[in-house]
Every structure is written in C-alpha cells, then in structure tokens.
Amino acid sequence: MLFIIAELPVHGYEIARELERRSEGYFDLTASTLYSALRRLEHRGLVSSSWQLVARQKRRYYELTDKGRQILAEEVAQWQKFLGATDKVIDSQ
Numbered sequence: 001m002l003f004i005i006a007e008l009p010v011h012g013y014e015i016a017r018e019l020e021r022r023s024e025g026y027f028d029l030t031a032s033t034l035y036s037a038l039r040r041l042e043h044r045g046l047v048s049s050s051w052q053l054v055a056r057q058k059r060r061y062y063e064l065t066d067k068g069r070q071i072l073a074e075e076v077a078q079w080q081k082f083l084g085a086t087d088k089v090i091d092s093q
Helices: 002-007 012-022 031-043 066-091
Strands: 047-054 057-064
Touching: 002 012, 002 057, 002 066, 012 031, 012 057, 031 047, 031 057, 057 066
Parallel strands: none
Antiparallel strands: 047 057
C-alpha cells in the first residue's frame, strides 16, 4: 500500500483498485480493511491525508510523509533480500 501511495497522492478507492490490478486480483481489500489500514498508517506518521474537492465530491487523499518514505525504502530492501534468499532456496533443487 505504501508503494502505491508513494507514487502520487491518491484516494482510498484508487489504492484498492490499483492493489487489485497489480496483484491480478490477489489483493481484493474491503473498504473497512483498507481504511483501517490507512488510519493505522496515518497514526504511525507514515502517511498524511487531506480533503480535496474533485468533480464536486470531497475525497480524502493520502500521501507519504518523509518517515513513510524512509520506512518504505527499508521494507523494500528487506523484501528484496527475502526474495533473493527464497530464489536461492528454490533454485538449488
């Protein structure tokens, strides 16, 4: 989720839609799950949100904070190490 938010400010529905599209349907989050996660990220200081008026409709847009960018970079590095180790295990068969 942080990876998608890092690309540009985005509202919740777009986050859910993009997660589902990129994962080819694997991640199909309910609205309550998505917004609970976004609130937790906001409370941790990883994302900030603001209301914007788009086509006469108010939407809450989320964007990464500096702390969120730092955490995202650390987590991506950890996942890359994990995936590299997993590939070595699988390829050694």
